[in-house]
Amino acid sequence: MCGIAGYLHADPARPVDPQTLVNMAAIQHHRGPDGFGYKTMNDRGIGFSHARLSIIDLNEDRGRQPFFSNDGNLMLTQNGELYDYKRIRADLTSRGARFKTKSDSELVLHLYERFGLEEMLKTCRGEYAFALYDREHDRLMLVRDRFGVKPLYWTEHNGTLVFGSELKVLFAHPEVPRQFSAQGVYHQLMQTIVPGTTAFEGVHQVKPGHVVIIERNNGKFEIKDERYWDxxxxxxxxxxxxxxxxxxxxxxxxxxxxxxxxxxxxxxxxxxxxxxxxxxxxxxxxxxxxxxxxxxxxxxxxxxxxxxxxxxxxxxxxxxxxxxxxxxxxxxxxxxxxxxxxxxxxxxxxxxxxxxxxxxxxxxxxxxxxxxxxxxxxxxxxxxxxxxxxxxxxxxxxxxxxxxxxxxxxxxxxxxxxxxxxxxxxxxxxxxxxxxxxxxxxxxxxxxxxxxxxxxxxxxxxxxxxxxxxxxxxxxxxxxxxxxxxxxxxxxxxxxxxxxxxxxxxxxxxxxxxxxxxxxxxxxxxxxxxxxxxxxxxxxxxxxxxxxxxxxxxxxxxxxxxxxxxxxxxxxxxxxxxxxxxxxxxxxxxxxxxEYLSDQAIDAAGVLDKDGVKAVFDLHEAQDTSASTKIQLDAVINHMIGIQVLHSHFVATDVPEMARTRAEELGWAA
Structure with a gap:
């Protein structure tokens, strides 16, 4: 239902730039065209942002994320839907929970407060990805639904951990490098990727049914990847x-x-x-x-x-x-x-x-x-x-x-x-x-x-x-x-x-x-x-x-x-x-x-080999190539074009500048 983004510094005294958070939301405006929000805890070096698609609780102000818990200890930004929320909400209310919104997302705050991470995850039912920061324990939790219906990516570079619903959201952060990994390109060309990986160096997916827990220790991150369902x-x-x-x-x-x-x-x-x-x-x-x-x-x-x-x-x-x-x-x-x-x-x-x-x-x-x-x-x-x-x-x-x-x-x-x-x-x-x-x-x-x-x-x-x-x-x-x-x-x-x-x-x-x-x-x-x-x-x-x-x-x-x-x-x-x-x-x-597989384009990107590309087309057009092989080569050709397009979109293009421009066009500002 939305797009989420945020980042955390290993040094809690390092401030967060609100406009960067807004830019990260703006570049995924397509995920949430109905509004945006951001929040920071500058004394903790962390900030979240959110691009909203209104589906449940259409009130623009009341449903705007990120959310804080009533005591200010927790900060949440969520994408997706939690089902059976009316019954769970009623149960939590009977236990003394005070809800600020009608949003299903707010359930996460109250479930975590009362039952902790493990029991909260057992209760969550639906398609979701969310980031939850616990101020008391100085802990960031990145959670993805059981099958991975909703995406969630993260990377860590030079003491800053960045996350978001899409890769372009990470790349909108000016400190995140944008370069292919050799193994990532290999798997893009053969279609099937290694679970948890992407085409880009140092950029990971939160695996389905997993929570990535990030804590700080003497200016360094301690990162744990834990499975909660399979x-x-x-x-x-x-x-x-x-x-x-x-x-x-x-x-x-x-x-x-x-x-x-x-x-x-x-x-x-x-x-x-x-x-x-x-x-x-x-x-x-x-x-x-x-x-x-x-x-x-x-x-x-x-x-x-x-x-x-x-x-x-x-x-x-x-x-x-x-x-x-x-x-x-x-x-x-x-x-x-x-x-x-x-x-x-x-x-x-x-x-x-x-x-x-x-x-x-x-x-x-x-x-x-x-x-x-x-x-x-x-x-x-x-x-x-x-x-x-x-x-x-x-x-x-x-x-x-x-x-x-x-x-x-x-x-x-x-x-x-x-x-x-x-x-x-x-x-x-x-x-x-x-x-x-x-x-x-x-x-x-x-x-x-x-x-x-x-x-x-x-x-x-x-x-x-x-x-x-x-x-x-x-x-x-x-x-x-x-x-x-x-x-x-x-x-x-x-x-x-x-x-x-x-x-x-x-x-x-x-x-x-x-x-x-x-x-x-x-x-x-x-x-x-x-x-x-x-x-x-x-x-x-x-x-x-x-x-x-x-x-x-x-x-x-x-x-x-x-x-x-x-x-x-x-x-x-x-x-x-x-x-x-x-x-x-x-x-x-x-x-x-x-256009994308010309000798000039291949040389400019420096990812593919011209002779290898030509050999695939020659094999595809050979008279003795079987129909099944042609279907396979159709896929390989699509992947070759795709690699070149991805290079154009995310490596050759200045994504942070694109995100800043997009925020200006939308009138989104910190």
Missing amino acids: MDFPLMGERDESQPEEFYIEAIREKLLEAVQLRLEADVPVACYLSGGIDSCATLGLAAASQQSPVKAFTIGFDDADYDESVIATEMAESVGADQDIMRLKADHLYDNFVETLWHTERTIYNTLGVAKLLMSRHVNQAGYKVVVTGEGSDELFAGYPAFRRDMFLHGLDTLPPEERKEWQALLDESNKLFQGAMLAENELHDPALDALVGFTPSCLQPWLAAAEHVPGLLHPELRKQTEGYQPGKAIAEALDGDMLKDRHPLDKAQYVWIKTMLEGQILTWGGDRVDMANSMEARPPFLDHHLAEAATKLPPTMRIKGRTEKYVLREAMKGILPKTLYEREKFAFMAPPAHTDPKKWDAMKALAD
Whole structure:
């Protein structure tokens, strides 16, 4: 719902510049166009700022952050939403809490005061990122929600720790360096990043379900990274699969309905994103059943029939009486907005779906909406992606009863057809570090580890030297918690790895918050409610994938809501058409490449290698290059352009000056 920012000096006597805080808020004005605020504790060398998107408690003065606690000991700035806040607020009020606002964010102050950090985090339910400073203990806490729906970055340089909702917010601080890291560029070019990292040297993300605690000791920072929640699947020996199917179906139905209803709570109208998948259709159906007035549903339609889901989406909208709005996009038009999209994603993107989502959020904003309910997270909880079925085929059959094993084995003959596509590697790949940690290399990582073979040749010689012998699979494996993978079912392992890599680093960033909030649009994913997620961990594997049917339990739970066509439909990954599938789109991509991947542009940036870039295009256009390889190379080309664009946006541009100018244009001043 907002953008947050702030910084803390290791020397508490060093003053904070209020205008810098205002500039940091101004450069993320798109996240919070409804107002701004800042507060400092100059005797403690700390200050916060906030750009506000008004959704709950629309009173401009009363809801303005940052907030102080009643006794002045705590200072808070928060982005996102806390659900079930009315019940919690009433409980706290009965215990003597005195609220100054109607904002859900204020709950954090009262929960922390009464119960401490650990119990407060257990109570927080929703999508949020916040900074909380405790004056008494001289402690700054940076907290991110359990799945990483809301972003939060931080860096420390020369005795100043800076944080914010976006990278550009950190870079708006004049002391923060803006330079790529060699390993960061490596992972941007291969798509999958190491959890907790970014493309930039010394800049970190607060990991999902974590709190970064910063304390000062004799003019130096002591920084601890603590986990407060994780997707904890049961150990193999602890699984109870004795319950009948209806037990699991009813549990998921109950938890999902509750999650949807909580996310309809707002002081502004709430709409739904609607594709042709059962995830967004389920949320729309439950939203429509939960309120009397028709729900507004927004759908993206592509001009490529192989990727367009609008027909099925329309069938769903009509079945529940929703007011549907279809925005139709031409494939070649997407590259017109590619550069703008990367200003917001702050990382490279492999598919122009991110561009389509940015255009959709703009369309929704112009229609007068600030909040949408979305379907993200369903595939992660209920094993909806082809990669999960492949891992089940290859590694999980021996865990099934004999009669079910025969049914699965019969499907192996169809596996080649089933596994083709952008989300699966053309040939099976084994990474030693991931094999050792997980027991196999998850299929979701294989296409990007395969793409990594192109990366060394694409890097500037200096960066290539710095990454000589670098093992990206090992770096990813070292960032995962082996205790969460040990003695779990193969399907649990595959889902866990996806959640820690693809969900947080891709779907919830350049496919979610960053392109939604680019147009002041808050997206709420009920499937990522942690109460629902915890129920999903207890599902037997065959309640998630049953023979040919992925997301079996969700289909059965939503059977009364979904049209028959959709109930019976196999999973289709929602993405924009790859560039090479459409001559006009390919020409549009080439035009962008001519600008950003010219010899002159590559030399100026000093990040890529001209010969390596040319080799990728030559391979893409070779007659004997397979369709699967072309899809992979489409992604690599998008990443190459993306690296150059990121350099232009954040390294070559004077970001602090841009932030100062933006604050002046808005009339925001300290």
